[in-house]
Amino acid sequence: MLANLSPACATPSPRTVITIVGGGFAGTALAVHLAQQPGLRARAEVHLVEPRAVPGPGLAYAPGSHPHLLNVRPGVLSLYPAEPAHFAKWLAQQPEAASGVPEFAPRALYGRYLAQALATAEGIQVHADVAVAAPLQPHGRRTVQLASGAAIESDYVVLALGNFPPPPPVEPSGAYLTHPHYHANPWGPHALAGIAPAASVLLVGAGLTAVDVLMALHGQGHRGPVVAVARHGRWPAAHAPVAAPYPSYYTELAGCPTVGGVVAVFKRHLRRATAQGQDWRPVLDALRPDLGRIWAAWPLVEQARFLRHVAALWGVARHRSPPHNAATVAALTAQGQVQLVAGRVQAIAPSGPGLRVAVQRRGAATCAYQADHVVCCTGPLLDYQRIAAPLVQQLRAAGHLTPDPLGLGIVTDVHGALLATDGHPVPGLFTLGPSRRPNAFESTAVPELRQQAVALAAELAARLKG
Numbered sequence: 001m002l003a004n005l006s007p008a009c010a011t012p013s014p015r016t017v018i019t020i021v022g023g024g025f026a027g028t029a030l031a032v033h034l035a036q037q038p039g040l041r042a043r044a045e046v047h048l049v050e051p052r053a054v055p056g057p058g059l060a061y062a063p064g065s066h067p068h069l070l071n072v073r074p075g076v077l078s079l080y081p082a083e084p085a086h087f088a089k090w091l092a093q094q095p096e097a098a099s100g101v102p103e104f105a106p107r108a109l110y111g112r113y114l115a116q117a118l119a120t121a122e123g124i125q126v127h128a129d130v131a132v133a134a135p136l137q138p139h140g141r142r143t144v145q146l147a148s149g150a151a152i153e154s155d156y157v158v159l160a161l162g163n164f165p166p167p168p169p170v171e172p173s174g175a176y177l178t179h180p181h182y183h184a185n186p187w188g189p190h191a192l193a194g195i196a197p198a199a200s201v202l203l204v205g206a207g208l209t210a211v212d213v214l215m216a217l218h219g220q221g222h223r224g225p226v227v228a229v230a231r232h233g234r235w236p237a238a239h240a241p242v243a244a245p246y247p248s249y250y251t252e253l254a255g256c257p258t259v260g261g262v263v264a265v266f267k268r269h270l271r272r273a274t275a276q277g278q279d280w281r282p283v284l285d286a287l288r289p290d291l292g293r294i295w296a297a298w299p300l301v302e303q304a305r306f307l308r309h310v311a312a313l314w315g316v317a318r319h320r321s322p323p324h325n326a327a328t329v330a331a332l333t334a335q336g337q338v339q340l341v342a343g344r345v346q347a348i349a350p351s352g353p354g355l356r357v358a359v360q361r362r363g364a365a366t367c368a369y370q371a372d373h374v375v376c377c378t379g380p381l382l383d384y385q386r387i388a389a390p391l392v393q394q395l396r397a398a399g400h401l402t403p404d405p406l407g408l409g410i411v412t413d414v415h416g417a418l419l420a421t422d423g424h425p426v427p428g429l430f431t432l433g434p435s436r437r438p439n440a441f442e443s444t445a446v447p448e449l450r451q452q453a454v455a456l457a458a459e460l461a462a463r464l465k466g
Contacts, residue, residue, distance in 0.1 A: 024058020
C-alpha cells in the first residue's frame with residue numbers, strides 16, 4: 001500500500017532507491033508496474049513525488065467543474081497491457097455505470113481508476129511535495145531535493161513531468177499576459193470561472209483543448225460569441241463507430257527516409273480502402289503501432305519537414321473528439337455562436353476591459369477581433385530549453401538534460417535514459433511521457449505511455465539484478 005511521508009521520513013536507505021518525479025498517468029503507471037516486478041520490494045524502495053493531494057489523476061484526469069469526456073473508448077485505457085479490458089470492467093462496476101457503461105467516460109472517472117490502482121500498489125512511498133533539484137553526488141547517487149526541505153537519496157530518478165502550460169502564442173513579454181481576461185492555461189484551477197455568460201471569447205487554437213473549453217463554456221450556460229483561430233482551420237475529426245482494423249502495411253514503410261514517401265504509401269492505402277467502402281480512420285490507425293519506428297527512420301531534416309507541413313493535419317485526424325463533443329461544436333457553429341477562422345494570431349493587446357487580437361487570415365488581409373476574453377488553447381509547451389521549472393533548470397544547467405533541437409522534449413536513448421550533449425547516458429536519470437517525443441513522436445496517449453512504463457519498469461528491475 002502507498003504511504004504519504006512527512007519530510008522526516010525521507011531518509012537515506014541502504015537499498016536501491018528509485019524516485020519518480022510526477023504522479024500523473026506516466027508516473028502512476030510506472031509506479032504500479034514497478035510494484036509488480038518480482039522481488040523488487042526486497043531490493044529497492046520506490047518513491048513518488050507529487051504535489052497534488054491525490055496522486056494518480058494528474059492534471060489530465062483530475063476532477064473539475066465540467067465533466068470532460070475521455071477522447072477514446074474504455075477498451076484501450078487499461079493500465080495493464082496483458083489485461084486490455086481491465087478499465088472497462090472496472091468502469092462497469094462503478095455507480096456512474098448503473099444505467100450502462102458510457103462509450104466515452106468522464107475523465108475524472110478515469111482519474112479515480114488511476115488513483116485506486118496506485119493506492120493498492122505495494123510499497124510505493126508518496127511525498128506530497130515538489131522536486132526542485134536532483135544534483136549528482138560524488139558517490140554516484142542523486143539527491144532529490146524537495147521544496148519542503150526534505151531530500152531523497154536516489155540511485156535512479158525518473159522524470160514523469162507530464163505537460164507544461166501552453167507557451168504565449170505571440171509576444172512572450174507582451175502586456176496582454178498579465179491582463180485579467182487573458183487565460184494562459186485553460187487547465188488551471190477555475191480557468192474559465194470569470195467568463196460571463198454573454199461575454200465574447202476568442203480561442204487561440206482549435207484542437208482538443210479548444211473543444212474542451214467550448215464544452216465547458218457551453219456547460220456553464222455561456223451564450224456569447226466564440227471565435228476560434230487555427231492555422232489549418234479545422235476542428236478535430238470525430239470518432240466513428242468501431243470498425244474492423246485495417247491490415248498493417250508497415251513492411252512498405254520500413255526504413256522509408258522521407259515524409260513524402262510515407263505519405264504516398266498512406267494515400268495509396270487510403271484510395272484502396274475508399275474503393276472498398278471502408279472508412280479512413282482504420283487506415284490511419286494501422287500506422288500507430290509503428291509510428292515510433294517510422295519517425296526514427298527519418299533524418300532530422302525530414303522530421304522538421306513533417307512538423308512544418310503535416311503535423312497539424314495529422315493532429316486533426318489522429319486526435320479525435322467524442323461524437324457528442326463534435327456534434328455540440330457543429331450545432332453551436334450552425335447556430336452562429338461559434339466561428340472557426342483559418343489564420344494565425346499575430347498580436348494580442350489590452351483594449352479597454354478586453355483584448356484586441358490581430359489575425360492574419362489565410363489567403364486574406366489581417367483583421368482585428370475585439371474579445372472580452374482570450375483563452376490560449378495552443379497545446380502544451382514541449383521545448384525543454386524554455387521550461388522554467390526549477391528541477392528542469394537545474395538539470396539543464398548541469399548538462400544532465402539535453403533539449404532536442406526540434407523543441408519536442410528531451411534527448412534520450414530507447415529506454416528513456418537521458419543523454420548528455422556528447423550522446424552518452426547521464427547517470428541514474430530517466431524520463432517517460434511527453435518528454436520522450438523526440439525519440440518516439442507519439443508519446444502522449446495512454447497506449448504509448450503504458451508501454452513506456454512497462455518497458456522502463458522491466459529495465460530498472462533488470463539493472464537492479466545486474
